[in-house]
Amino acid sequence: MKEQVTPEHIYLSRREVLKRAGVLLASMMVSSACCAPESPTPEPSSTPALTRQPGDYTGVTDEFGDPLTPLEKARRFGNYYEFTRSKEGITELAQHLVTSPWQIEVGGLVRNPKVFDLDDLRQFGEEERIYRLRCIEAWSMVIPWLGFPLHRLLEVVEPTSEAKFVRFEALYDPKQLPGQDPEQYAEWLQAAPEPEGCACNVMGEDVDPANSPYAWPYVEGLRLDEAMHDLTLLATGMYGKPLPPENGAPVRLVVPWKYAFKGLKAVVKIDLVAERPLSFWNTAIPEEHGFYANVNPDVPHPRWSQGREFRFLGQDPEPILPTLPFNGYAAEVASLYEGMDLVENY
Ligand SMILES: Nc1nc2c(c(=O)[nH]1)N[C@H]1C(S)=C(S)[C@@H](COP(=O)(O)O)O[C@H]1N2
Ligand SMILES: [Mo]
Secondary structure, three states, rough: OHHHHHOOOHHHHHHHHHHHHHHHHHHHHHHHHHOOOOOOOOOOOOOOOOOOOOOOOOOOEEEOOOEEHHHHHHOOOOOOOOEEOOOOOOHHHHHHHHOOOOOEEEOOOEEEEEEEOOOHHHHHOOEEEEEEEEOOOEEEEEEEEEEEEEEHHHHOEEEEOOOEEEEEEEOOOOOOHHHHHHHHHHHHHHHOOOOOOOEEOOOEEOHHHHOOOOOOOEEEEEEEHHHHHOOOOEEEEEEEEEEEEOOOOOOEOOOOOOHHHOOOOOEEEEEEEEOOOOOHHHHHHOOOOOOOEEEEOOOOOEEEEOOOEOOOOOOOOEEEOOHHHHHHHHHHHHHOOOOOOOOOOO
């Protein structure tokens, strides 16, 4: 992708204006929610991000006026290491994944441990949220998700006062997930050491996943207050339809102000815990994947800048946008990190 052919300055200035408008609106909504009654668990904050009825997507944008990523692009390009290292080879491989019946076991430091099947999740409702998704590899999308805020589920299981973090676990099933089968994986590496669209990020830097000691299953974690934040979603659909398997069916986590690797696909287990969970990428390559992973243009990745991103709109070339602190959700979430060193806690 050649950056000089992008009319960057035009797009940027428009976006800066919209950004300020968005931040203003968001802070107005936050202040109107200032006087909620106190509660033992962290209070979910307001939802300034777009919530709408699913339907026609023509002309639909995020709150900055940025257009949606076409569904086809969002399905065709991604990361799902349980299937493949290739970013464009997931869709085909994932179609056979059995996503029903499905259970999510919720336990740990809670008063009411519970197993939810897909029908049980209906009690939490379903709404559409248009979120930006920013991968640590410096590409991004705008996706209309269907789902419900995670806090609704957490309120039902009632975390105890010892619970400080939430640990998420994805499906472990090497029979269905070839990337989890060491023999299959070794064969792939031999047959195609550099599959197309793989082993490099879109900024053109080389990565060697063969050297990464992957510890399956894929695990992620959030601080309890992050998990309780109203922006944190359990998504069951996108673009008005059930989630495609390649995007994390039947249920995946979406945390829009963090790098997308925090958004674990195919959730099977949620545990309330006292200690910070050891997560998949943080374990594999800790210097590149912090626990917090808040989108931050001022903290470069060890191998590339995080100051800008390719916005996937299905165009050639794709536009390049400045990356925003907390992926544009600073007004909603910056207060979670007050007094914290965001460079140290990358
Ligand atoms: N279980 C699981 N979840 C995962 C991943 C993965 O490999 N396995 N990859 C993460 C990364 S790095 C990204 S960028 C996003 C991609 O989501 P998308 O394919 O829906 O765009 O999923 C995240 N969730
Ligand atoms: Mo990612």
